[in-house]
Amino acid sequence: RHHRGRMAATTKPSPPPPPLPGLDRLHGRTLVVDVEAWILRPPVCAFPYFMLVAIEAGGFLRGLLLLLLYPLLCLLGDGARARAMATVALVGLEEKEVARVGRAVLPKFFLEAAAAEGVAAVQAAARVVAVSATFPRVMLDGFLREYVGVDAVVGPEVRSVGGVLAGLVDEEHAAEMAAKRLRVLFGAELEAAGKKGAVGLVGAASSGRVHYLFSPYYCKETFAVGEADTRGWRPLPRNRYPRPLVFHDGRLAFAPTPPAALAMYTFLPFGIALVAFRSIAFSFLPYRICFPVGALTGMHYRLVAGHVPGGAGAGGGRLYVCNHRTLLDPVFVAAALGKPVTAVTYSLSKVSELLAPIRTARLTRDREKDRRNMAAVLARGDLVVCPEGTTCREEYLLRLSPLFAELGVDVNPVALDTRVGIFYGTSTKPGAKWMDPFYFMMNPRPAYRVEFLPRAAASRGGRGDSIDVANRVQRELGRALGFELTGLTRKDKYMTLAGNEGVVPPAP
């Protein structure tokens, strides 16, 4: 049986069309689903994803090459164009770096392009094999398996020689490789499911060349959607992501479609001049001047100063505890206070340490030693601590390490929020961290919002009480920012994005 999509566009605006087929029909079934027709909202433009891999795994020059070749690639048919883009974007890169980009960078962009209807179908089925004709498996695997929950991904395969990607394998060979992998994953179950009737979800446009997994041998029922059927499909809302997107990595904060990528490359030289100017202004001008100067260059800075504490802390400086958005957090807190502060840091690059316009004190991750160091700094002046222990880009708060609550002084929570349009100013790659503040300042209109919250009492002593204080401060920050609280830590972030625990070797 072959069902034609029954979601033809209607002239009435609502209600949204029901998913196809009825979800109850998919319960307990094996699904073979076409990624470009069902999971991503058609029409799918493949260029931004190849561009992201080219830039994030290869660098800006490789991205530029892909962009310059794009007009020529447009002369090719869809399939040949995708293969050519994959070749330009991937060949010569380390396989494990491309896989990291697939896990840490691309899921955000694929999720933003996902169709609520297609993802609901995937979630309803018992077992799902996702098939892509466009994106190499190495690019899709992280997104589909970890964020959508499919069991296996089948797509163009890239040959790897000594860990370096050497080119796409031909389709026949890729099909053999896929069959072998599916056998390892499912044994004979997939074929058995086929006999009972796996369900195939394909695109009507792909009817000319359908992957063998959609053949009647595997799929006894096939549903095909065309453009008219999917016209009313909705983007997947963030609160319905099958797994929340708390962490992601990569420099680009926008989807680099051809015009957007062209705009970015045109802006780059101006961006570099902007960074130089802003860095000099922030390093040498007094706080009360550098912000107006920053504003003239497009920086947006908002201070909600309702609870800025006056005077000095009892017997020393004040303790400011903020959530962590970028490395520049303590600088913006210092600017808001209009006086110097010391920031405790961990995994700060040597370059950032050297250029920091405020004093920094390294954490060693030896609890007792760090507590003593922080107390010593606090005795001399104001101290800024970001107890999440790592930056978070999205609207979530990580668990606060309670060490700050053991210093015996009241806590001044500071809620920070940032916005960037082109570049993210954070990274998990050790070699890239020194560039973080520069990328933040390279945005044409970067924004910081600093809000001082009411003071919280110090811990009365004991580990249990300091954990209570840390949790209370996290709740206050979450309430002020509208961010969701989590129990996630630096280790969780680094395990997700970089495959390590985020521990840095002690500096000499």
Ligand SMILES: O=P(O)(O)OC[C@H](O)CO
């Ligand atoms: O580089 P991150 O995001 O792990 O953040 C590290 C902090 O800035 C430590 O001070």
